[in-house]
Each structure stands twice: as C-alpha cells, then as structure tokens.
Amino acid sequence: MSTLFYLVIYDIPDTRTGNKRRKKLHNLLSGYGKWTQYSIFECFLNAMQFAKLKIKIEDLIKPTEDSVRIYVLDAGAVKKTITYGSDKPRQEETIIL
Secondary structure: OOEEEEEEEEEOOOOHHHHHHHHHHHHHHHOOOEEEEOOEEEEEEEHHHHHHHHHHHHHHOOOOOOEEEEEEEOHHHHHOOOOOOOOOOOOOOOOOO
C-alpha cells in the first residue's frame, strides 16, 4: 500500500478546554508522524491510516474554535522540500497509538 506525505498544522485557542484539546491532538498526532515545529506534524501515511486519523481529528476538535489544516503532498513535493536548520522530511516507521 503506497503512502503519501501529510503536513498537519493546527491552531487551538489558549483556553482551559482548548489546552486539553491541544494536548490530546498533539498526543494523537505523535502516533502518526513526527512533530517538527510547535503545531506542525509531518506524517507519511497510507490511505487507511489517513482515513482513521481524519475521523479521530474530527471527533477531537471543536470546529467553531479550532483550526486544523492537512496538506497532502506527493513524493515529488517531498523531494523538493527546502529545509533550514533541520532534516528534510523522510519516511520512518509509523507507530499508531
């Protein structure tokens, strides 16, 4: 099964309940990819993993307050990624929690 590269970016309000959702979202995404910056994860996922992740994100966030963006990139985009001060995105073994 082929994998695609997903860039997941989120912004959750700095409130008591928002902080709880942010921590849960961070923990969820940690099982799917690599935390690269404060609210950014890089994930290499197959279609089934991505479908499960989308459902979990939809169940966890509050759309009226939270913002989550998922950018789907193909292998060509990953190869063209320019990075400064860190490694280029690379596929590692995915651990689903």
